[in-house]
Amino acid sequence: MLLLLFSGLCQGEVPIISHVFDATAGQSVVQQTFDLWIDGPGLWSFGALAPDGLAFVDQEGQITGEGLLLSGTGFMQSSCLLEAHFDLHLLGEGTHTLGLQVGLEGAEGILGLAIASGYWILPLKSDRVRVEREGVGQLSLPSGQWFLLEEADAVFHGEQEAWLPRSDIETAELTAQVGSIELWWGSSSRLWQAGDRDKVTLYLRGPSPAGELVLRCAPHVRLGAHWSLDGQDLGCEQGSNGGWILHLPSLAEGDHELTGVVQTLLPPTSGQAEIQALWQGVEAFLPIMIGRSWFDYDGLQRIQVDTHSPLLLPSGRIRSTSGRGSVSVEDEGLNVVIPLDDPTKPIWVGTGIAESILWSP
Missing domain, CATH: 2.60.40.1280 (Immunoglobulin-like)
Structure with a gap:
């Protein structure tokens, strides 16, 4: 089992996405949508850093362990797709917890993530994010620390309400099942x-x-x-x-x-x-x-042979007929009688048909 953690810069509770893979598969790919709300005056970039065993597809379409997921200019609110690649040969069997660090440069913003446990938000480079909760009032959120929203919560950045698409809420409901x-x-x-x-x-x-x-x-x-x-x-x-x-x-x-x-x-x-x-x-x-x-034909078998070779029975005993004759074989299941003069021509016993053949090894 793999546990993928999305982490910011501060310690605290973080959303966890769990997946079960066959470790012998070598590689595995998981896609996860997330929402991004960004407010900045100029150029900005949103990037990630992955530990060993985990990589992701950057904005150029390359698989990497460190790079940009998205970049732009000014205000943006959108749903995005993270494609994560796991190196199962490197990770091996067992339960692994992998933390994916994310960060925003050049702007302030909010990251939204819908998973089985609910909808999480992460303030990015901003101490102006707050949540208004019915019956509680305003909750100020520190930058870089995840927060689990309740259904009726409203999210604000300064005085502006931050609309987050919550695009993956249907997937989150399915995952919860x-x-x-x-x-x-x-x-x-x-x-x-x-x-x-x-x-x-x-x-x-x-x-x-x-x-x-x-x-x-x-x-x-x-x-x-x-x-x-x-x-x-x-x-x-x-x-x-x-x-x-x-x-x-x-x-x-x-x-x-x-x-x-x-x-x-x-x-x-x-x-x-x-x-x-x-x-x-x-x-x-x-x-x-x-x-x-018929492979389990059990009991005493009498096979007909025509050979001067000593015969090694499955029991370890040796019998000889000095020409044509019969040999009694006690055995359970499929086995062989070996002519010692030519072991490459075994006599198969343990089947009903063995008694109807004249064996001439």
Whole structure:
């Protein structure tokens, strides 16, 4: 999990944006809108400084760790977009808190940020920002310190009311629903056999903001490369150990179906494997029971051989027929009898068909 902090020059409570990524993805990109209200007599610039592991796209379209997000002349009020790039290889697994420092030069202003916890404002190079709150009166805000607004608050810069678009308030409301996101797999009570291939369905309940859904699987399960959400194909990136990273759009209210194909491979023993889905900090697991069908032909087998080579049995004993004859093999599951004169020609046992073949290694 990554926690992105927007910080000014002063200490205090700051807004935190949290995201969950698959650390093996290498790189990940997050977009966040913010509002900017600036009042200045001439040229001004608004820039940012990022720590290691975090970069952003500057006003020239370049990915950098330090640079200008926006510049201009005189008065401006607008909604802007921050595109943040995370180096997951550098950060590694675990929870990381990254602080993005922002600053304004050449003017006074206010930065507005709508996230799950509410709408935050940050006075920039100004001690003239105040909030009028019903039942409380005027609250003077120090420069460089974040403040969480309430719904009916009015924001002023000097005697002028600062109109902030609050453009991302809808996204903030969706983000606030993350804690109640529901995620579950469709029923899978069937017994899978080695080599089976079938469709599976993951259900997601919106609303939810856009983001990355991570799929992971056990060693003896193979996830297909094509996944669709409500019938629409999704962009996918290869994850770790056969997993996938799916890029999901924002989800409207209601239930949504994510479908893909899964194939089971041959495990050393029959048992349970599972597929894990991780979305917006919520996990869901799909248990898959994998049998070995005829690979688990158990008991005593009598195989027919035609060889003068000594035979090494799975139990470690050595038998010889001196030509054509039969050999009894006690074993559980798929295994081999090895002709010691030519080990490159093993005799496969543990299957029903093994007794119907004349083996001539």
